[in-house]
Amino acid sequence: MALPPARVSMPAEARQGEILEIKALIRHPMETGYRVDSRGQPIPRHIVRRFSVAYDGEEVFRMDLTQGVAANPFIAFSTVATRTGELVFTWEDDRGEVVTVRKSLTVTG
């Protein structure tokens, strides 16, 4: 089994109005830019800058990350189930790399 860099844990189904607990994890070094290597050269900053979540096209969560966040950032938040749709999780780092995870949610009642 290959392990993707970003993973999301959330229910696939919920009742309308239910509070969903969502957990998201990305494998990332979150290099602060303050360290030096064994030859004394500075190690360039390399961090995830922004994490955002769109639910059926509408942004429901956004977080700006800084060099103070540890490697492999783990983010847990909640949102309310309103309608059946797709949640799109996006991580953008300061090298312009973008990682996306998509999860479908079926809302009943």
Place this chain on the structure above:
Amino acid sequence: MLTRRHFLAGAAGLSAAAGGLPMPAIGQARPKVVIVGGGAGGASVLRRLVERGNDALDIILVEPQATYTSCFYSNLFLGGFQPLDVLRHDYGAIAKLPGVTLARDAARAVDLAQRRVTLAGGSVLSYDRLVLSPGIDLDYGSVPGWSREAEERMPHAWKAGRQTEILKRQLDAVPDGGLILVIAPPDPYRCPPGPYERVSMMAHALTATGRSRARIVILDPKDRFSKQPLFQQGWEKHYPGMIEWMPPAIHAGIQTVDPSSMTVETGFETYRNADLVNVIPRQTAGRIAIEAGLAGDHLYCPIDPLTMQSRADPAVFVLGDAAIAGDMPKSAFAANSQAQRVAAIIGHELLGGTDGEAAYLNRCWSLIAANDSVFVGGAYRPGPDKIEQVASDISTLEDSAATRRANYEDSAGWYAGLTLDMFG
């Protein structure tokens, strides 16, 4: 100062009828010491006692295995730094020592009142002093879905031998891009930095053989672990992006493991078709010590920090991984250090002479990559309730490469010295 031990030793000649701790009368057969377990605790006690008394004691070592495979240093076999042979030692030299008899059998029961040990083969050994150094037993029920039957597919390799070879074989078969899961144990357990050194050695073996796209996930029931900053710095340096450590706040607990489909389900995510699952379960004192009643309500055996005598029976000494040694970790170094004390007390009680001072030491090295070894160490003294740490020393994040290389050479010297101390 009148301690219980001094009182017992002084009163020993009078106390036989009162059920105390009699010293064998002069003219009687040699005092009998039975040692259960031929590892870093038991073998070290044995050799110290022979040095002290030559053949004045009748010493029986109860050990079912003909060949000892050391669990300590076995991660280096996994990493490809040592051949399996280096870990193997036989009891041939021990069996030839004066006054020593080797019982190639497992201890099945201890009768504290009658001072007898019954072996699996049925023979019964009486003793004046009993040394219990049985190591750990694994709690097979502590990881849902895992079992003794599953240990071939999902090895623990936390008792060295066949399991060590199975783990190595499985590691060799992990493909590039494959997934390894390591389920770490809850405290207290044998070798606190061991799981993390093991992960380092897996990463080294994978990287060295062109499999650096493989991933290792550690599912830990603990919020932190031994030498954590040193390991995490080393992992990012040598194996960037390869190792993910997940504390309970992230993985939210192991729900179940399924050895047939190599699936591990956590509260956060489910891993299917993993290429290797190393389950290091919860551990307890060796069953013989628990069944003898020496652990009380605990998983491990309470001891007198001054003497290593069992709190349940002063004729019994418990040392090594099976004992509650206060601030000391469960390590081969610690067991060997405690053994010096056990031998001094037994020698004092049965042969006379000084009992010395209680001073314990520990040092644990972990290899992160070739020539990059870190250590943690401590000095310990008996406190009123437990063995207490009085000094400590640990590698730093700023160590030079030369320091880390010197640590590795120290660890190799320690291994050679300890196994010589145990086996001759």
